[in-house]
Amino acid sequence: MVARGQPERGADAFDKGFQALTQYLEREGGGTPGRSHVERLPDGSEHRTGVWVANQRQRRDRLTAQQLEALAALGHEWAGS
Incomplete structure (x- = not known):
């Protein structure tokens, strides 16, 4: 959970999640990752993209x-207006 007073931390977490989701969509051609999906990022880290x-x-x-x-x-x- 992002602590109040640390908006940059929340933005960084969003950016990492967005990167992982974009990578998933490019590879899979669309769709939504299942809740248990974990995406490996180019830097070697793993991201729980489905939960994100x-x-x-x-x-x-x-x-x-x-x-x-x-x-x-x-x-x-669901993200649209």
Whole structure:
């Protein structure tokens, strides 16, 4: 959970999740990763992308307009207006 007063940490977490989701979509050609999906990033780290997507959807009221627009551009209708 992102602590209050540390918005850059939340932005970094979003960016990493977005990177992992983008990588998944490019490889799979679309869709949504299952909740248990883990994506390996180019830097060797692993990201729990399926859980991340579920969390973004559940907490979409806390996302910025830019974050929602970025997710909508990837085809996540729930992120649109």
